Amino acid sequence: MTHVIFDLCIRDGACAEVCPVECIVPGQPEEEWPWYYIDPDTCIDCGACVLSARWTLSVPKDLEPQYFASTEINARYFSEGPGYP
Secondary structure, rough: OOOEOOOOOOOOOOOHHOOOOEEEEEEOHHOOOOOEEOOOOOOOOOOOOHHHHHOOOOHHHHHHHHHHHHHHHHHHHHHOOOOOO
16 A cells, blocks of 8 residues: 655655655646655555655555545546646
């Protein structure tokens, strides 16, 4: 199961920098402090992003119900677009 970034993230991109499969991408436009997204089909669940996250990043099964929508938003970014730049 992939990890998910949700709205408590400080959006500094530290998680994307350490991802070994480069499946974490910033939303668009990047210059406007974007939300980051994790491609659920590419993520290998290594946990490198969790170790680098300066605020909050979690596995969906560990999320509290108020954050469930974040998993859907994250997956739609890749299934419906825009996905990878």
